[in-house]
Amino acid sequence: MEFKVNSKELEKLLTRVFPAINPRATQQIYENFLFDLQDGVLTVLASDGDHWLKASTRVVSDTNYKGIISAKLLLEAIKSLEETTLIIKTDDKKKFTINWETGEFHLSFQNANEYPDVPEFEIKNTENVNYFTISGKDLKESIDKTAFAISKEEYRPSMTGTLFEFSEDGMRFVSTDAHRLVELLYKNIKIENEAQIVVAGNTTSILSKILDEREVKVYFNSTYIAFVLSDISLVARLIMEKFPDYKNIIPKENEFSLSVNPKSLSQITKRMLLVSSAKMKKIKWDITNEQLDISVEDTDTGSSAKENLAISYKGDAMEIGFNGSFLSDIVNHLTEFEEIVFKLMSNTKPVIVSPTTQKENFEIRMLIMPVRLNG
Amino acid sequence: MEFKVNSKELEKLLTRVFPAINPRATQQIYENFLFDLQDGVLTVLASDGDHWLKASTRVVSDTNYKGIISAKLLLEAIKSLEETTLIIKTDDKKKFTINWETGEFHLSFQNANEYPDVPEFEIKNTENVNYFTISGKDLKESIDKTAFAISKEEYRPSMTGTLFEFSEDGMRFVSTDAHRLVELLYKNIKIENEAQIVVAGNTTSILSKILDEREVKVYFNSTYIAFVLSDISLVARLIMEKFPDYKNIIPKENEFSLSVNPKSLSQITKRMLLVSSAKMKKIKWDITNEQLDISVEDTDTGSSAKENLAISYKGDAMEIGFNGSFLSDIVNHLTEFEEIVFKLMSNTKPVIVSPTTQKENFEIRMLIMPVRLNG
Numbered sequence: 223m224e225f226k227v228n229s230k231e232l233e234k235l236l237t238r239v240f241p242a243i244n245p246r247a248t249q250q251i252y253e254n255f256l257f258d259l260q261d262g263v264l265t266v267l268a269s270d271g272d273h274w275l276k277a278s279t280r281v282v283s284d285t286n287y288k289g290i291i292s293a294k295l296l297l298e299a300i301k302s303l304e305e306t307t308l309i310i311k312t313d314d315k316k317k318f319t320i321n322w323e324t325g326e327f328h329l330s331f332q333n334a335n336e337y338p339d340v341p342e343f344e345i346k347n348t349e350n351v352n353y354f355t356i357s358g359k360d361l362k363e364s365i366d367k368t369a370f371a372i373s374k375e376e377y378r379p380s381m382t383g384t385l386f387e388f389s390e391d392g393m394r395f396v397s398t399d400a401h402r403l404v405e406l407l408y409k410n411i412k413i414e415n416e417a418q419i420v421v422a423g424n425t426t427s428i429l430s431k432i433l434d435e436r437e438v439k440v441y442f443n444s445t446y447i448a449f450v451l452s453d454i455s456l457v458a459r460l461i462m463e464k465f466p467d468y469k470n471i472i473p474k475e476n477e478f479s480l481s482v483n484p485k486s487l488s489q490i491t492k493r494m495l496l497v498s499s500a501k502m503k504k505i506k507w508d509i510t511n512e513q514l515d516i517s518v519e520d521t522d523t524g525s526s527a528k529e530n531l532a533i534s535y536k537g538d539a540m541e542i543g544f545n546g547s548f549l550s551d552i553v554n555h556l557t558e559f560e561e562i563v564f565k566l567m568s569n570t571k572p573v574i575v576s577p578t579t580q581k582e583n584f585e586i587r588m589l590i591m592p593v594r595l596n597g
Numbered sequence: 598m599e600f601k602v603n604s605k606e607l608e609k610l611l612t613r614v615f616p617a618i619n620p621r622a623t624q625q626i627y628e629n630f631l632f633d634l635q636d637g638v639l640t641v642l643a644s645d646g647d648h649w650l651k652a653s654t655r656v657v658s659d660t661n662y663k664g665i666i667s668a669k670l671l672l673e674a675i676k677s678l679e680e681t682t683l684i685i686k687t688d689d690k691k692k693f694t695i696n697w698e699t700g701e702f703h704l705s706f707q708n709a710n711e712y713p714d715v716p717e718f719e720i721k722n723t724e725n726v727n728y729f730t731i732s733g734k735d736l737k738e739s740i741d742k743t744a745f746a747i748s749k750e751e752y753r754p755s756m757t758g759t760l761f762e763f764s765e766d767g768m769r770f771v772s773t774d775a776h777r778l779v780e781l782l783y784k785n786i787k788i789e790n791e792a793q794i795v796v797a798g799n800t801t802s803i804l805s806k807i808l809d810e811r812e813v814k815v816y817f818n819s820t821y822i823a824f825v826l827s828d829i830s831l832v833a834r835l836i837m838e839k840f841p842d843y844k845n846i847i848p849k850e851n852e853f854s855l856s857v858n859p860k861s862l863s864q865i866t867k868r869m870l871l872v873s874s875a876k877m878k879k880i881k882w883d884i885t886n887e888q889l890d891i892s893v894e895d896t897d898t899g900s901s902a903k904e905n906l907a908i909s910y911k912g913d914a915m916e917i918g919f920n921g922s923f924l925s926d927i928v929n930h931l932t933e934f935e936e937i938v939f940k941l942m943s944n945t946k947p948v949i950v951s952p953t954t955q956k957e958n959f960e961i962r963m964l965i966m967p968v969r970l971n972g
Contacts, residue, residue: 497702524703528700
């Protein structure tokens with residue numbers, strides 16, 4: 223086989239699909255790209271056995287070919303070159319040769335028939351496949367705002383992903399690790415069927431890297447989801463476990479309401495975390511009308527910190543504790559807003575956090591469990 | 598004790614001396630800053646037992662005080678604050694309190710009498726102390742150009758430092774790890790006595806971080822060296838072992854001369870290193886008149902690469918091997934020059950590398966040992 227390609231175009235293609243290469247994939251063969259050259263179109267596929275990310279480009283070629291080659295080595299080799307025309311060849315000695323004006327690389331390749339099967343899943347409007355389109359920008363924002371609350375614990379698989387829930391309101395993105403929860407409703411979308419699927423954290427992480435302003439076509443059935451852009455597509459295995467019934471966790475009647483500037487709160491929380499060396503990173507809030515006293519004590523080192531912050535508060539005076547890292551995560555994902563509201567009821571009940579004024583098309587709500595102040 | 602200081606001024610002071618804090622210092626007490634407040638001047642000292650880096654600033658205070666406090670925690674705490682006025686206090690309960698308008702930190706501190714003795718060494722023009730001044734910029738350049746060749750092997754202590762050699766030519770900086778050597782002569786300097794001292798790699802690394810355009814006063818005897826700037830000073834223990842007799846290693850009569858553009862050579866060498874997974878990273882040069890063929894073969898993976906480069910060469914055709922990482926280090930430290938010259942004699946003798954045209958005041962020469970091509 224032989225084809226001609228611009229080095230920077232090939233670099234762009236390989237860089238686009240590289241995010242699906244996962245050093246912790248179960249099979250070593252997934253360290254490779256699958257090259258598929260058909261009728262002048264080069265398609266490169268990267269996979270970890272749960273994700274299949276592929277992209278194509280036109281090249282100058284008369285031959286058809288399939289082969290696999292070390293992803294990391296090939297990408298680094300192509301990246302190291304200035305812009306030039308490459309002639310890429312394979313020969314009988316299992317050498318993959320990259321030629322340019324003043325030099326050449328010879329890399330080893332394997333036959334494509336050793337590569338595991340790739341699911342064919344991009345069929346529109348068939349009976350068991352759901353389909354919708356969404357703005358790439360809005361999808362990326364929805365994912366970036368919710369994915370941080372995904373659980374790292376493998377023993378409850380459904381919580382290691384984000385729930386995509388489709389209803390007449392729109393599309394909900396929900397993540398939780400049992401200590402906190404994020405629920406984002408995206409309204410600007412038309413969906414035919416109600417449905418619930420769980421998309422793995424690894425999937426949203428890869429997806430976030432390939433999305434841009436362009437519209438995305440999304441297909442899913444009960445096993446796979448596919449995200450299709452004009453130049454790249456991602457197919458991913460869904461998490462096959464039911465997501466927890468999150469609606470029952472969100473309290474209906476938290477009467478007390480504390481409004482605060484998220485940037486100021488974020489900076490104070492960051493300073494509190496500096497002093498707290500313990501695993502729990504317990505931060506204490508002492509809430510009275512008009513003022514919030516935030517403090518932390520580290521019993522190991524004897525260090526402590528205390529700051530006050532102007533708030534507007536309607537409710538009973540209260541002392542409440544939070545895990546500082548979790549609180550920090552939540553507030554840091556809301557700093558684009560002028561003001562956020564904490565809805566509280568008691569220092570043992572879940573607290574709801576949301577912006578005072580929501581953005582158009584988005585409705586976001588976060589929930590954090592308090593921690594006990596003594597003990 | 599109590600003093601008042603601007604938070605950003607204190608941050609600047611702490612950031613300046615922090616480079617001497619070394620997490621691998623032998624005594625845990627060196628994780629702390631030593632605070633010394635005398636007559637309205639706050640001096641902060643950081644040390645690892647071999648280096649003493651200190652800086653001062655004026656503060657508003659009536660009291661004198663000495664105490665030690667966790668360097669990392671204090672620096673992070675001060676860095677996390679916006680610009681504001683701080684009131685810093687200590688109390689009988691061993692609390693170091695930092696107060697500002699809306700909050701406070703309480704950190705633990707220890708008594709200064711637990712802190713090991715600090716060498717007093719900054720005496721000018723006494724009998725056993727040598728003294729000179731040098732441009733901070735030139736000193737930094739001299740260090741940055743030579744320190745990379747310092748040996749990482751602890752069993753020959755003198756080679757873990759840079760030789761400072763003073764003679765009527767000027768001041769020479771020499772580093773070597775037995776595989777390569779850098780010799781830099783700095784001419785724009787007046788020195789009274791001939792002398793040789795060895796300055797540890799850790800010392801030049803700290804020094805490089807505090808130098809700027811300003812002139813530096815340098816004092817040394819047989820045990821210590823001190824670098825004094827207007828706002829900061831570094832005292833360091835010298836390495837007490839004799840530096841190898843490097844002059845005997847540098848060949849006198851390497852007749853063959855190969856001139857090349859260092860940027861092009863650097864890029865090719867980088868690409869060769871990508872393919873070479875072996876520890877030795879052996880690169881082969883095939884030199885003929887007007888062309889250099891550079892190649893690498895990786896027997897483990899079966900990968901290889903080959904490139905050619907235009908050169909101007911006077912000498913016999915030759916094949917010679919280099920450790921690619923060492924070659925890369927050398928060439929990367931000469932890329933500011935238009936052209937560099939490799940002086941060779943045979944593929945078993947040291948090769949000398951230098952710029953075709955030296956810079957004013959500097960004369961730099963590097964030496965690299967070839968590696969055997971077979972076996």
